[in-house]
Amino acid sequence: MKKRPASAKAVIEQLTKRFDEFPAALQVAARLLIDHPRDVGLYSMRKLAARASVHPNAFVRLAKELGFDGYDELRERFRDFAVTDELGGFGARSEWLHGLHSEGGASKVVAQMAEATTENLQRGLAMQEVKDLEQVCKWIVDANHVYILGVGAAYSLAHQFWYVARMAFEHLSLIPRLGSHPLDDLAHINRQDVLIALTFQPYRTETIAALELAREKGLRVVGITDSAASPVARDADISLVCPTHTPHFFSSHAAVTALLETLIAVLVAQAPASVGKRIDAFHAQRASAGLYLEERPLGARA
Numbered sequence: 001m002k003k004r005p006a007s008a009k010a011v012i013e014q015l016t017k018r019f020d021e022f023p024a025a026l027q028v029a030a031r032l033l034i035d036h037p038r039d040v041g042l043y044s045m046r047k048l049a050a051r052a053s054v055h056p057n058a059f060v061r062l063a064k065e066l067g068f069d070g071y072d073e074l075r076e077r078f079r080d081f082a083v084t085d086e087l088g089g090f091g092a093r094s095e096w097l098h099g100l101h102s103e104g105g106a107s108k109v110v111a112q113m114a115e116a117t118t119e120n121l122q123r124g125l126a127m128q129e130v131k132d133l134e135q136v137c138k139w140i141v142d143a144n145h146v147y148i149l150g151v152g153a154a155y156s157l158a159h160q161f162w163y164v165a166r167m168a169f170e171h172l173s174l175i176p177r178l179g180s181h182p183l184d185d186l187a188h189i190n191r192q193d194v195l196i197a198l199t200f201q202p203y204r205t206e207t208i209a210a211l212e213l214a215r216e217k218g219l220r221v222v223g224i225t226d227s228a229a230s231p232v233a234r235d236a237d238i239s240l241v242c243p244t245h246t247p248h249f250f251s252s253h254a255a256v257t258a259l260l261e262t263l264i265a266v267l268v269a270q271a272p273a274s275v276g277k278r279i280d281a282f283h284a285q286r287a288s289a290g291l292y293l294e295e296r297p298l299g300a301r302a
Contacts, residue, residue, distance in 0.1 A: 003067055004066065004067040004068055004073070005066055005067075005077065006077075007077055008037055008040075010077075011033065011066065011074065011077050012033065012034050012037060014066055015030040015033060015034050015062075015066075016034060018065070019031075019034075022065070025054045025055065025058045026058055026061060026062050026065070028052050028053070028054050029048075029049075029054055029058040029059050029062050030062055031052075032048060032051065033062075033078075040075055040078035041075065041078040041079040045059050059071045062074075100114075109248065112246070112247045112248070113246060113247075113248065113252070116245060116247060117246070117254045119243075120243045120244065120245065120252055120254060120255035121258055123243050123255070124242040124243055124256070124258060124259055125255075125258060125259065125262065127242070128240060128259065128262075132238050133240075133262070133263060133266050134266065134270065135238060136196075136222050136238055137263070137266050137267040137270050137271075138270070139194050139222070140165075140169070140172075140194060140267060141169075141267070141271055143171065143220075144171065144190065144192035144193055145171050145172075145173065145189075145192075145193045146172045146173070146194045146195075146196065147173050147175050147185065147186060147189070147194070147195045148161055148162045148172060148174050148196045148198075149175050149176070149182055149196065149197045149207060149210055150197075150198040150199070150207075151182070151199075151204050151207060152204055153200065153251070154199055154200060154204070157198055157253055157257065157260060158174060160257070160260065161196075161264065165264055165267065167279050167282045167283075168267070168268055168275045168278055168279050169271075169275070175210075181206065182206050182209070182210040183206075183209060183210060186210055186214065186217075189219055190219075191217065191218040193214075193219050194219060194221075194222065195210065195211065195214040195219050195220070195221045196221075196222045197210060197211050197214075197221065197223055197224070197232055197236070198224045198225070198256075199223075199230070199232050200225060200226045200230075200244055200251060200253070201226055201230075201244075201251070203230060203231055203232070207232065208231050208232070211231075211232060211236070212235070220237050221235070221236045221237050222236055222237065222238050222239075222240065223235070223236030223238070223239040223240070224239075224240045224256065224259070225239065225240075225241060226242060226243060226256075227241060228241050240259060240263075242255050242256045242259045243255055244256065
C-alpha cells in the first residue's frame with residue numbers, strides 16, 4: 001500500500017510532484033486541490049467536481065492514487081484549514097507581515113506591497129455601487145459598439161478586459177489600434193456607442209481628448225480611474241474609482257484588475273442565455289484546434 005500523505009501540505013507536495021503522471025481529468029481535480037486547499041474542507045466533493053467540470057469520481061481516483069481508501073480520508077487532511085491559520089488565516093498573515101517588516105530590506109518591501117495591495121483590493125470593491133456596475137453592463141449589452149480605451153500602463157488593463165469580454169460579445173473594440181491614435185479610432189462613433197476609458201495618474205491627454213470627443217458626439221462614457229478628482233471621473237456618465245496606491249515608486253493595478261474581472265462577471269450574469277453558449281462555442285473551437293493542453297481548462301467559463 002502506498003504511504004498516505006500525513007498532512008494537507010504533504011498531499012499538495014505529492015500532487016505537485018506527480019502532476020504530469022495523472023490523466024487529464026485527475027490533473028484538473030489535482031489543480032483545484034493545489035490551488036484552493038481551503039475550499040477542500042469547506043465544500044463537498046460534488047460541489048468541487050461541478051466547479052472543476054469533472055466527474056466526482058475523479059477526486060476518488062485521485063485519493064486512491066495517493067494511497068487513501070477514498071476521498072473522505074484525503075479530505076480529512078484539509079479540514080483544519082477552514083478554521084485555522086495553517087494556510088494563511090488572519091493571524092498567520094499578520095505574523096507573516098510582522099516578520100517580513102522586521103527582516104528589513106527586500107522583505108520589508110514585500111510586506112509593504114502585500115499590505116497596500118490587500119487594502120486596495122478591499123477598498124476597490126467596497127467603493128463600487130452595484131447599481132453602477134449593473135448600469136454599465138446594460139449599456140455594454142445594448143450598445144451598437146463599445147470602445148475600450150487605455151494607453152500607457154492602462155493599455156494592458158484595457159486589453160485584458162477586451163480579451164475576455166470579446167469571447168461573449170462581438171461588438172467590442174480595443175483602442176488605440178496598432179499605429180493609431182484614439183481619436184482616429186473614434187472617427188465614426190455615434191450616439192448608440194459606448195466608450196470605456198481607463199487612465200490613472202499621471203492622466204494621459206490622449207484619453208482625455210477621446211473622452212471629450214465622445215461627449216461631444218453624445219456617447220455614454222464610463223470612466224475607470226484612481227480618483228474621484230480625475231478628469232475622467234468628473235466627465236464620465238459613470239465613473240468607477242479604484243485605488244492604486246503603494247508606498248513605492250510604481251502604482252499597483254491589482255485592485256483595478258479585480259474590478260474589471262468583477263465587471264465581466266456581472267456582465268455575463270446579466271446577459272441572455274445565448275451568451276453562455278457563445279462562450280462555450282468559443283472555447284470549443286479553440287479546443288478542437290488543439291490550443292488547450294486540457295480538453296476543458298479549469299475555470300474556462302469564468
